[in-house]
Amino acid sequence: MKKIFCAALTAIMVLAVTAVPSFAAEYTPYWSKWTKTISLDMFPDCGVNVLGAGGDDILQETVDTYCGVKPGGYIGYVNPKVMDIYKKKGKKYPDGKLSVLVFKKIGATFTTDIVNGQPVYDVVAIADGKSIASKDKGHPLNPETCATCHLTSQKGVCAKHGFVCGNRM
Numbered sequence: 001m002k003k004i005f006c007a008a009l010t011a012i013m014v015l016a017v018t019a020v021p022s023f024a025a026e027y028t029p030y031w032s033k034w035t036k037t038i039s040l041d042m043f044p045d046c047g048v049n050v051l052g053a054g055g056d057d058i059l060q061e062t063v064d065t066y067c068g069v070k071p072g073g074y075i076g077y078v079n080p081k082v083m084d085i086y087k088k089k090g091k092k093y094p095d096g097k098l099s100v101l102v103f104k105k106i107g108a109t110f111t112t113d114i115v116n117g118q119p120v121y122d123v124v125a126i127a128d129g130k131s132i133a134s135k136d137k138g139h140p141l142n143p144e145t146c147a148t149c150h151l152t153s154q155k156g157v158c159a160k161h162g163f164v165c166g167n168r169m
């Protein structure tokens with residue numbers, strides 16, 4: 001009798017464990033209800049000059065950095081809790097999740113969080129929110145590359161806006 005009970009219990013446990021992935025598939029990105037800000041329908045190909053089309057130097061640098069990744073268009077979102085600061089082009093954001101840039105075609109999202117007043121960059125999968133950032137030095141998807149541009153490029157134009165770039169113009 002005891003053995004049968006154990007076998008039944010094991011069977012239930014196995015079922016429970018195998019059932020978990022179907023729950024995981026229903027991941028809802030934390031930015032799904034955030035406020036839409038910037039967007040670009042089609043990411044320019046390598047060699048395209050965006051300055052003539054109203055782009056600035058930092059956008060040109062961004063195109064040159066990511067054209068090889070062929071990321072497709074993007075949509076930016078900002079956490080509604082800090083939307084007022086974003087609209088006023090504020091210099092400082094509170095700790096927490098700040099903004100994302102969603103690249104649907106490659107299933108990736110660029111994320112900016114503020115931790116202890118400093119920006120933390122990452123690349124996560126849209127499907128499950130797990131980090132898919134690169135650890136290779138100089139790689140376009142390495143958080144160090146994000147930080148270099150958002151902190152220092154074009155005389156720190158983004159750093160002056162609390163490390164976000166989309167409201168710089």
Ligand code: HEC
Nearest residue numbers: 061062076099100101110111112121122146149164165166
């Ligand atoms: C060469 C410069 C450059 C690099 C490298 C770069 N960004 Fe950006 N980022 C920009 C610019 C410029 C914008 C605004 C684009 C626009 O105006 O359409 C932006 C926008 C964003 C946004 C939207 C919110 C906002 O307005 O700031 C996020 C989030 C973001 N970047 C995160 C990242 C992450 C994460 C990486 C690295 C994986 C990265 N960025 C790499 C220049 C860069």
